[in-house]
Amino acid sequence: MPELTFRRAFTRHWQESIQHYGLWRTVQQMSEALYRFLREFLPDRRKAKYGDLDYDFDQMIDTTRSNVQFRSQLIAAITGHQYFPSEPWIFEQMMQALPIHFQNFTFIDLGSGKGRVLVMAVPFGFKRILGVEFMPEWHHIAERNIANLAAGHLPAMPIQSLCMDARDLQFPAGPLVVYMFNPFPEPVLATVLEHLRESLLRNPRPVFLAYRYPELENLLQRCGWLEKVAGTEQWAVYRNRVIEFSEIPNAFCA
Numbered sequence: 118m119p120e121l122t123f124r125r126a127f128t129r130h131w132q133e134s135i136q137h138y139g140l141w142r143t144v145q146q147m148s149e150a151l152y153r154f155l156r157e158f159l160p161d162r163r164k165a166k167y168g169d170l171d172y173d174f175d176q177m178i179d180t181t182r183s184n185v186q187f188r189s190q191l192i193a194a195i196t197g198h199q200y201f202p203s204e205p206w207i208f209e210q211m212m213q214a215l216p217i218h219f220q221n222f223t224f225i226d227l228g229s230g231k232g233r234v235l236v237m238a239v240p241f242g243f244k245r246i247l248g249v250e251f252m253p254e255w256h257h258i259a260e261r262n263i264a265n266l267a268a269g270h271l272p273a274m275p276i277q278s279l280c281m282d283a284r285d286l287q288f289p290a291g292p293l294v295v296y297m298f299n300p301f302p303e304p305v306l307a308t309v310l311e312h313l314r315e316s317l318l319r320n321p322r323p324v325f326l327a328y329r330y331p332e333l334e335n336l337l338q339r340c341g342w343l344e345k346v347a348g349t350e351q352w353a354v355y356r357n358r359v360i361e362f363s364e365i366p367n368a369f370c371a
Contacts, residue, residue: 133304147195172205172233178262180233189254196302200255202233203298203329207351211327212241214347214354215294219243222292222323227283227309228300232259235276236266243294248278249286256280284308288316292323299330306333314342317357326355 134147173180180202182190193199212219219241226234229248238246250256259278266276279286284305301309317324325346326337331353337343347354 134302136304176236177265178231178233178236179258180231180236180262186254189252193252198299198301200230200252201298202230203237205237207329208234208237210349211296211329211352211354212238215325215327216346217292217294217323217325222294222325223247223289224294224296225249225286225288226296227286228297229259229278230255230298232262232278234296234298235259235278236262238296239266239276244291245289246276247289249283250278250280251282253280284312286312288313290320290322294325294327296327297329299328299332301333303333303336306336310336310340314340317342324357328353328355 134142170181170183182200182202185200190199220243222243223245224238224241224243224247226238226246226248229235229250230252232248235246235248248256248259250259256278257280263276263278283301286309295313297306313324326343328334328337329352331337331348334353337353337355338345342358343355344358345353346356
């Protein structure tokens with residue numbers, strides 16, 4: 118993919134936000150994002166960067182926020198959401214809520230960052246594990262983490278990190294578990310959901326959406342082809358309804 122620069126990322130996000138929200142709300146959204154970004158540098162927030170170091174030490178990987186570069190975190194904050202690794206205990210809860218045989222499903226993490234969730238998904242025995250991350254710096258770290266895992270105790274399953282925009286992903290065939298830790302702004306999430314709906318139109322199959330920190334859950338609720346099957350205040354799990362997808366207009370996810 119083309120080199121990711123702040124100017125390129127900001128310009129695309131600005132144009133898409135204007136189209137989706139309008140000018141005033143776009144300015145408001147970006148101001149709030151910048152405020153949240155700057156707040157992370159306050160003394161009371163700095164310790165959070167080193168959260169879950171024990172997990173990284175046990176797995177011999179690098180997935181915390183402690184060494185995330187300022188530039189990368191700024192790009193992520195302005196164009197979507199800052200990098201936060203998923204908590205192992207919450208991820209465990211979400212996986213236990215899935216009424217599936219894991220070996221029949223491909224696991225996809227949209228906004229996979231440094232690959233912590235890819236590592237955490239391994240013990241569940243998925244057929245395949247796939248990460249999608251548009252920040253090259255984090256993608257390369259994820260590849261190193263996968264390599265470290267492979268050198269130790271990686272089971273015989275395909276596991277891969279792709280450096281790309283999630284809107285360009287062609288969802289693979291077969292049953293899917295799609296994981297998200299609130300990685301996208303509203304316009305991007307709406308597009309990703311529509312692409313998933315179109316994929317299901319072409320190839321109907323079971324799909325589960327596991328959504329950590331469901332800030333934009335209203336978009337999933339408006340998708341008539343999805344139904345909620347589990348959740349708490351911290352996460353939600355949706356699955357596709359067993360109905361004729363061709364009867365559901367695009368506007369349900371607009």
